[in-house]
Amino acid sequence: MAGPGLADPITLSTQLCESCAVVRFGGELDYASSWFVAELLRDLRTQGRVHYVVVFEEAALLDSAGLNTFLAHLDAVRALGGSMRVVIESSVIRRVFEVTGVDGVLLVDHSLDEAMTAMRATANCPDQ
Numbered sequence: 277m278a279g280p281g282l283a284d285p286i287t288l289s290t291q292l293c294e295s296c297a298v299v300r301f302g303g304e305l306d307y308a309s310s311w312f313v314a315e316l317l318r319d320l321r322t323q324g325r326v327h328y329v330v331v332f333e334e335a336a337l338l339d340s341a342g343l344n345t346f347l348a349h350l351d352a353v354r355a356l357g358g359s360m361r362v363v364i365e366s367s368v369i370r371r372v373f374e375v376t377g378v379d380g381v382l383l384v385d386h387s388l389d390e391a392m393t394a395m396r397a398t399a400n401c402p403d404q
Contacts, residue, residue: 287333288316295358296327296399298388302334305342313342317349326358327399329391332369343378350382359383359398361391 286309287302297320305313320328330346332338350360361383364370373379385391 286312288313290316290320292320292325295325296329296395297325298329298331298392300331300333302332304337305332305335305345306337306339307341310341310345314345314349317345318352321349321352321356321358326353326356327395328353328358328360329363329385329388329395330360331363331365331388331391333365335366335369338369338372343372343376347378347381359395361385361395363388363391 285303286305287300289300291298299316299320301313303309317328328349346360346362353360362373363385364373370379370384373382373384383391383394385394
């Protein structure tokens with residue numbers, strides 16, 4: 277999926293269970309694509325999914341608009357008793373989280389297995 281003006285399209289995929297979702301992102305998560313990401317996360321929340329594992333796969337860019345999209349969604353799901361964990365496979369994206377201090381706000385895991393184990397302990401998420 278590509279938003280208006282995207283040079284490097286964003287890729288998204290989801291795996292769903294009762295109250296949670298694994299959302300995988302790739303490409304450039306920037307101002308031009310943040311509207312699409314926000315819409316996807318809002319739709320999942322509207323469907324009753326309030327626990328998320330967000331996986332940054334082969335993400336090339338994450339700017340402040342993309343980061344703010346996740347922080348706004350985190351606030352919304354926490355208000356509903358939900359949670360969000362993040363798996364970062366890219367050292368560039370991990371550095372963005374560290375420099376901005378967002379790694380202290382979002383729960384950051386090193387692998388999807390690690391994130392799902394933690395999610396299963398706190399939410400109604402069966403094996404994916």
